[in-house]
Amino acid sequence: MFDVARIRNDFPILSRQVNGEPLVYLDNAATSQTPRQVIDAITDYYSRYNANIHRGVHTLSQEATDAYEQARIKIQKHFNAAHPHEIIMTSGTTHGINLVAQGFTGFLQQGDEVWVSAMEHHSNIVPWQMLCERTGARLRVIPMNKNGELELDTFREGLSDKTRLVFVNHVSNALGTVNPIEEIISLAHDAGAAVLVDGAQAAPHIRADLQALDADFYTVSAHKLCGPTGVGALYGKESWLEKLPPYQGGGEMIEEVTFEKTTYAGLPHKFEAGTPNICGGIAFGAALDYLNGIGMKAIAEYEAELLAYATKNLKTIPGLKIYGEAARKTSVISFNLEGIHPYDVGTILDKLGIAVRTGHHCAQPVMDFYGIPGTVRASFSFYNTREEADRLVAAVEKARQMLA
Known part of the structure; x- marks a missing residue:
C-alpha cells in the first residue's frame, strides 16, 4: 500500500x-514541495559545517567537500551515469542547456541543422536559436499532433548528413506527454548527430537510465525533485565533455594560471567555475535519498x-x-x-x-x-x-x- x-x-x-x-x-x-528530511539537510549544513569546498585543509572544508562530492555520486547512481565526473553541477536545467549550446558554437557551421521538438519549453528553444544565429545553422522542428504527440515520420525523413544536434524534452511541461526519446536518440545517432534531453519534467516521475538511453546529454533541476531551487545537474558523456570548451572562467575550473596562459582542470571541474551552491548540491542528494526511500x-x-x-x-x-x-x-x-x-x-x-x-x-x-x-x-x-x-x-x- x-x-x-x-x-x-x-x-x-x-x-x-x-x-x-x-x-x-x-x-x-x-516546482515540487520540500520534505522535512531535505530541510533538515539544509539546516544541518549551515549549523555544523558551512565552509567553502575543494580548497581548504581545515576540517569543516573537508567535511563540506565530502558531502558535496557524495551528492554528485548520488546523482550519478540515481541516473546510472557511467562516472561521477560526467555529472556537472549547475544552477538548474536552463544552465545545463546553455552550457551545451555555448560549447557547440565551435562545432557548427553554415548549413548545419539543429532539431528541436514542437513542444519544448522556451529554455530548450531560445538557446538553440541563439546558437543558430551565431553559427549560421538552421533550426528545424519535429511537429506534433492534436493529441500532443510528436510526429516522428517527419523527423525520420528530415534527418540527413547535415544534422548535427537534436534537442528534445523527455516529458512536456505543458502537456505531460512522455516523448519516445529512445527512438529519437537512436535515429539521431544513426544520422551522426548528438542528442540533449531536457529531463526536468521527467525526473520526478521517471528514473532515466542514462547508459541504457545512450543520450549524449541529460539535464535536470533539483527543485522538481523535492530539492531546493538554484541547483541542478547536467549529465554529459565523458567523450563530449572532454571536447567541449569551458562555459565560464574563474576559480576552481583551472589547473594552472599565468598571465601568459591558463590550463583547465579535468572533469567535472572544468565546467564548475566559482563557488557552487554547496548546500543546494548536498540537499539535492538528500532529496534523491528521500525519493529512492519511497521508490x-x-x-x-x-x-x-x-x-x-x-x-x-x-x-x-x-x-x-x-x-x-x-x-x-x-x-x-x-x-x-x-x-x-x-x-x-x-x-x-x-x-x-x-x-x-x-x-x-x-x-x-x-x-x-x-x-x-x-x-x-x-x-x-x-x-x-x-x-x-x-x-x-x-x-x-x-x-x-x-x-x-
Missing part, C-alpha cells in the same frame, strides 16, 4: 491554509492512478477541454473551460485554496499550435490525494458556474 498520509506528514507546507482553506498544491510541474516505481504507479482518476472526473464538467491526451503521459492535466480565460479560472481556484498554474507555461509554440492563449495546468505529485482531486473538480465546476 502506498501510504500517502504518512508521506504528507513529511511536508510541512501541506498543513497550511490559503485564503482560509486547506492548501491543495497542484503546481508541481513548476520511484511506487511513485510512478501512484501518480498514474491519480492522473486517471482526476482526468475521468474533470471530463464530467460541461465545456471542459483537455489539451494533451497522449497515450503516454505523466500526471499533468492542461485544460480550459469553454469561453473562459484560464487566468480567471486560476484566480477562483486560488481563492478556494487550490494552487494551479495558468498561462502558456513557457511553451508558447504549444499554445499557438492549439490556437489558445494558455491553459489551466493541474500537476499532481505523489503527496497529492484523491480527495484533493475531488476538491479540484468541485472548484472548477464552481468557477464554470460563476464565470459562464
Whole structure:
C-alpha cells in the first residue's frame, strides 16, 4: 500500500491554509514541495559545517567537500551515469542547456541543422536559436499532433548528413506527454548527430537510465525533485565533455594560471567555475535519498492512478477541454473551460485554496499550435490525494458556474 498520509506528514507546507482553506498544491510541474528530511539537510549544513569546498585543509572544508562530492555520486547512481565526473553541477536545467549550446558554437557551421521538438519549453528553444544565429545553422522542428504527440515520420525523413544536434524534452511541461526519446536518440545517432534531453519534467516521475538511453546529454533541476531551487545537474558523456570548451572562467575550473596562459582542470571541474551552491548540491542528494526511500516505481504507479482518476472526473464538467491526451503521459492535466480565460479560472481556484498554474507555461509554440492563449495546468505529485482531486473538480465546476 502506498501510504500517502504518512508521506504528507513529511511536508510541512501541506498543513497550511490559503485564503482560509486547506492548501491543495497542484503546481508541481513548476516546482515540487520540500520534505522535512531535505530541510533538515539544509539546516544541518549551515549549523555544523558551512565552509567553502575543494580548497581548504581545515576540517569543516573537508567535511563540506565530502558531502558535496557524495551528492554528485548520488546523482550519478540515481541516473546510472557511467562516472561521477560526467555529472556537472549547475544552477538548474536552463544552465545545463546553455552550457551545451555555448560549447557547440565551435562545432557548427553554415548549413548545419539543429532539431528541436514542437513542444519544448522556451529554455530548450531560445538557446538553440541563439546558437543558430551565431553559427549560421538552421533550426528545424519535429511537429506534433492534436493529441500532443510528436510526429516522428517527419523527423525520420528530415534527418540527413547535415544534422548535427537534436534537442528534445523527455516529458512536456505543458502537456505531460512522455516523448519516445529512445527512438529519437537512436535515429539521431544513426544520422551522426548528438542528442540533449531536457529531463526536468521527467525526473520526478521517471528514473532515466542514462547508459541504457545512450543520450549524449541529460539535464535536470533539483527543485522538481523535492530539492531546493538554484541547483541542478547536467549529465554529459565523458567523450563530449572532454571536447567541449569551458562555459565560464574563474576559480576552481583551472589547473594552472599565468598571465601568459591558463590550463583547465579535468572533469567535472572544468565546467564548475566559482563557488557552487554547496548546500543546494548536498540537499539535492538528500532529496534523491528521500525519493529512492519511497521508490520511484511506487511513485510512478501512484501518480498514474491519480492522473486517471482526476482526468475521468474533470471530463464530467460541461465545456471542459483537455489539451494533451497522449497515450503516454505523466500526471499533468492542461485544460480550459469553454469561453473562459484560464487566468480567471486560476484566480477562483486560488481563492478556494487550490494552487494551479495558468498561462502558456513557457511553451508558447504549444499554445499557438492549439490556437489558445494558455491553459489551466493541474500537476499532481505523489503527496497529492484523491480527495484533493475531488476538491479540484468541485472548484472548477464552481468557477464554470460563476464565470459562464
